[in-house]
Amino acid sequence: MKRIGLIVGGGLLLGGVILTYPMSTRDVQGDTSRPPPSYQERQDTLRRGETLSDLFTRQGVEAFTVVDLVRSLGLDPRRVREGLVFHFRQAVQDSTPSIVVVRTSPEARIRLYRASTGWTGIRESIQWVPEVVRVAATVEQSLYTALERAIADSVLGSDERTRLAWDVAEIYAWSIDFSRDIQANDSLTLVIERLVSEEGDTRLGRVLAAELWASGRRMPAFRYADAGGHPGYFDDEANSLRRAFLRAPVEFRRISSSFSRSRYHPILKIRRRHEGTDYSATSGTPVMAAGDGRVIRAGRAGGYGNLVEIRHVNGITTRYAHLRRFASGIRVGRVVRQSDVIGYVGRTGLASAPHLHYEFRVHGVARDSRRVDLGDGKPLAEALRDGFFTERDRLHALLTLLPRAGPVRRIAD
Numbered sequence: 001m002k003r004i005g006l007i008v009g010g011g012l013l014l015g016g017v018i019l020t021y022p023m024s025t026r027d028v029q030g031d032t033s034r035p036p037p038s039y040q041e042r043q044d045t046l047r048r049g050e051t052l053s054d055l056f057t058r059q060g061v062e063a064f065t066v067v068d069l070v071r072s073l074g075l076d077p078r079r080v081r082e083g084l085v086f087h088f089r090q091a092v093q094d095s096t097p098s099i100v101v102v103r104t105s106p107e108a109r110i111r112l113y114r115a116s117t118g119w120t121g122i123r124e125s126i127q128w129v130p131e132v133v134r135v136a137a138t139v140e141q142s143l144y145t146a147l148e149r150a151i152a153d154s155v156l157g158s159d160e161r162t163r164l165a166w167d168v169a170e171i172y173a174w175s176i177d178f179s180r181d182i183q184a185n186d187s188l189t190l191v192i193e194r195l196v197s198e199e200g201d202t203r204l205g206r207v208l209a210a211e212l213w214a215s216g217r218r219m220p221a222f223r224y225a226d227a228g229g230h231p232g233y234f235d236d237e238a239n240s241l242r243r244a245f246l247r248a249p250v251e252f253r254r255i256s257s258s259f260s261r262s263r264y265h266p267i268l269k270i271r272r273r274h275e276g277t278d279y280s281a282t283s284g285t286p287v288m289a290a291g292d293g294r295v296i297r298a299g300r301a302g303g304y305g306n307l308v309e310i311r312h313v314n315g316i317t318t319r320y321a322h323l324r325r326f327a328s329g330i331r332v333g334r335v336v337r338q339s340d341v342i343g344y345v346g347r348t349g350l351a352s353a354p355h356l357h358y359e360f361r362v363h364g365v366a367r368d369s370r371r372v373d374l375g376d377g378k379p380l381a382e383a384l385r386d387g388f389f390t391e392r393d394r395l396h397a398l399l400t401l402l403p404r405a406g407p408v409r410r411i412a413d
């Protein structure tokens with residue numbers, strides 16, 4: 001159903017903030033000794049273990065009718081979660097509220113109002129309008145802090161900036177291990193969508209283009225839909241950024257940023273040749289298969305603790321050690337696809353703290369998984385290339401933005 005606007009005027013209620021505006025022209029222009037506000041507004045939050053009936057009853061609303069009503073408007077009372085915020089509006093002369101508003105998702109809200117015939121309601125969709133924004137960030141410590149500094153709160157809130165860091169790490173999951181391969185003076189330019197709601201809230205939309213300079217290497221990424229209509233990221237030459245192997249088999253967002261680079265083995269108390277890369281992460285963090293392959297080991301293996309080993313094409317094997325446990329179904333012979341969860345971070349074997357020990361071997365010889373050449377990505381289908389190049393040029397112009405070119409906001413440099 002379409003949003004029908006301001007049914008009774010007064011307050012526009014959203015996410016904890018109540019914006020008030022005049023009830024009507026008459027109210028504003030009324031006599032100078034304004035009457036006290038005739039409405040009272042309050043909000044209430046669904047608490048742990050509470051039902052909708054509990055909350056409505058507490059607010060003096062006839063729960064019996066209203067719960068059925070919200071169900072008919074698409075909010076399943078059995079699926080509501082604690083923390084859901086309800087806004088109530090009550091005329092001062094009344095003993096119960098006459099309007100209830102609850103935002104059920106970023107895209108929708110339900111508005112209930114009490115008429116003389118009883119409660120009725122509507123479901124309103126919240127419109128989000130994308131706005132293209134260019135972001136330029138220089139790394140001092142990490143991707144997080146770089147984006148934190150480059151983007152003002154008024155443009156995107158802190159949570160959304162963190163999400164942006166995760167999205168960027170995902171775009172480059174096959175080329176860069178953001179947990180350790182990003183250094184001071186590396187830089188990142190992005191063209192992103194910032195979505196603005198009709199209520200003025202902002203959130204992150206899609207990342208349209210990126211240009212990362214890491215260790216003097218330029219890595220462009222342009223968003224485009226492949227032949228199946230699935231969006232992906234491609235370089236200047238229309239080659240996919242995807243490769244046969246992920247750089248890190250743990251999601252960037254799960255990896256501890258305070259990771260120690262020391263190779264000093266805390267249990268053996270000796271320095272030893274390290275054959276892999278360690279990722280410090282909370283116990284239980286999912287570990288992914290770095291590439292397609294077949295499990296050739298899933299069991300206890302001395303200092304490795306619980307170990308999964310996968311054989312891939314071209315004599316490549318990968319090992320994942322110290323796992324707390326294996327993912328269900330992971331056993332010898334099992335075929336896995338890239339990014340399938342194969343186990344969970346733990347500290348079995350010789351490990352003093354939870355971490356993943358990851359090895360990348362070629363014909364049995366350990367290689368640095370972060371440096372090994374994974375070749376070019378798959379090129380975009382021939383039929384799509386012309387369209388891609390047009391889009392690439394458009395996005396490239398936005399990335400290298402010339403001041404005041406078009407409707408793009410330049411927010412940081």
Ligand SMILES: [Zn+2]
Pocket residue numbers: 274276277278356357358
């Ligand atoms: Zn290790």
